[in-house]
Amino acid sequence: MTSNFLKVACRDCSNESTIFSRATSIISCDVCGATLTNPSGGKSNLVGCNVVETLE
Numbered sequence: 001m002t003s004n005f006l007k008v009a010c011r012d013c014s015n016e017s018t019i020f021s022r023a024t025s026i027i028s029c030d031v032c033g034a035t036l037t038n039p040s041g042g043k044s045n046l047v048g049c050n051v052v053e054t055l056e
């Protein structure tokens with residue numbers, strides 16, 4: 001399975017961030033500090049953001 005990057009938008013403030021789809025740490029929004037993803041079984045579990053675009 002190939003890894004890729006996701007462009008996501010924070011659900012709270014709509015700030016867009018680019019995250020690694022298999023990030024192994026919690027990623028927070030740069031603007032409001034909301035948790036965007038939690039690592040889950042080697043794959044990011046998106047908890048506070050919506051995927052805008054999948055990047056190769």
Ligand SMILES: [Zn+2]
Nearest residue numbers: 010013029032
């Ligand atoms: Zn935010």
